[in-house]
Amino acid sequence: AQKITQTQPGMFVQEKEAVTLDCTYDTSDPSYGLFWYKQPSSGEMIFLIYQGSYDQQNATEGRYSLNFQKARKSANLVISASQLGDSAMYFCATRDDKIIFGKGTRLHILP
Amino acid sequence: DTGVSQDPRHKITKRGQNVTFRCDPISEHNRLYWYRQTLGQGPEFLTYFQNEAQLEKSRLLSDRFSAERPKGSFSTLEIQRTEQGDSAMYLCASSEPSGQGLDTIYFGEGSWLTVV
Numbered sequence: 001a002q003k004i005t006q007t008q009p010g011m012f013v014q015e016k017e018a019v020t021l022d023c024t025y026d027t028s029d030p031s032y033g034l035f036w037y038k039q040p041s042s043g044e045m046i047f048l049i050y051q052g053s054y055d056q057q058n059a060t061e062g063r064y065s066l067n068f069q070k071a072r073k074s075a076n077l078v079i080s081a082s083q084l085g086d087s088a089m090y091f092c093a094t095r096d097d098k099i100i101f102g103k104g105t106r107l108h109i110l111p
Numbered sequence: 112d113t114g115v116s117q118d119p120r121h122k123i124t125k126r127g128q129n130v131t132f133r134c135d136p137i138s139e140h141n142r143l144y145w146y147r148q149t150l151g152q153g154p155e156f157l158t159y160f161q162n163e164a165q166l167e168k169s170r171l172l173s174d175r176f177s178a179e180r181p182k183g184s185f186s187t188l189e190i191q192r193t194e195q196g197d198s199a200m201y202l203c204a205s206s207e208p209s210g211q212g213l214d215t216i217y218f219g220e221g222s223w224l225t226v227v
Contacts, residue, residue, distance in 0.1 A: 035215070043200055045154070045218035091153050097167065098144060099204070099216050101153035 002027045002094050004102035012108045013082055020067070021077040021105050023092030032094055034075040036066065039089040039104070048090075051075060082109050113137060115219035117203050123225045124193055131189045132222045136205030143186050144216065145178055146202040147171065154202055160186060193226045200224070 003026040013019045025034060036048040051059045051066045059066045067076040079086055087109045092102045116135045124130050136143045141162050146154035157176070158168045162183035172178075175193075180186040190197055200221040 037218075042220065043223070044220040045202065045204075047215055047217060050215055095216070098156050098159055099154075100156070103153050104151075 002029070002032075002096055002100045004092050004094055004100055006092055006102035006105050008105045009103075010106040010108065012110055014110050015084060016081055018078060018080045019082050019086075019107065021079075021090050021092070021107065023075045023077065023102060025073050025075060025092070025094050027094060027096075029096060032096075034066070034068070035093040035095065035099065036064070036075075036077045037091045037093060037101075038086075039091065041088070045091070049077070079107075084109050084111060115203055115205050115217055117201075117219040117222045119222060120220065121223045121225075123227060126195060126226050127192055129189060129191045130193055130224060131187050132201050132203075132224075133185060133187050134203030134205075134219060135185045136203070137217060140205035140207055140217075141183065142206045142216075143180055144204040144206075145186070145188050146204065148200045148202055148221070149198075157188075157201075190224070193224075195226045198224055198226045 005024045032053045034051045038046045038048050049059050049061045049064045049066050051068045058068050063080045065078045089104045089106050091104045093099045118133045144159040145157040148154040156169050157172050158178050160180040163180050175191045178188045200223050202221045204216045204218040206216040
């Protein structure tokens with residue numbers, strides 16, 4: 001069975017600073033994908049970034065990058081130059097036929 | 112709007128009543144998923160369909176829960192004899208068929224259920 005672990009229940013970060021959200025995963029599949037989603041207080045799940053297990057380079061999408069360390073089974077999300085609008089819940093996830101989520105990290109950006 | 116849509120967005124019901132939620136997936140997506148999310152937790156998988164076939168059901172989906180996707184397009188999730196523990200947000204998601212399991216899943220805005 002696949003499992004996602006997010007060990008940071010909450011984080012407070014000063015605006016404009018970079019922030020790293022931790023994620024470790026456990027899977028026996030040789031091919032897998034890792035995702036990060038953002039969930040603001042409105043409730044919608046917003047797809048941020050995806051990393052395939054065979055991708056040679058770390059994924060980047062604008063201010064988001066995924067620090068993928070396969071040997072350590074970690075897929076940390078890095079948000080550069082944080083903004084007030086980044087305050088939200090962030091979920092790391094993996095997928096076989098369905099997405100399996102971690103418990104999430106609540107990020108607070110301070111002005 | 113061509114995203115996943117859910118209806119109703121909010122529902123307050125008395126304990127013991129039945130409720131039904133509807134999900135319209137992205138039109139070209141043939142996989143449809145239902146999740147449940149309680150406050151402060153990550154979404155928990157309930158069930159998913161490929162076209163009209165229900166391929167997997169979580170043990171979280173008790174006998175009071177039933178999901179259908181009769182024509183392989185929209186889906187409904189019905190909860191019978193609601194209990195206070197059913198209060199949660201019910202999320203629907205859709206994706207294209209999974210080639211190597213790597214296609215992105217897109218979520219709707221969720222349906223909030225409060226059982227009083």
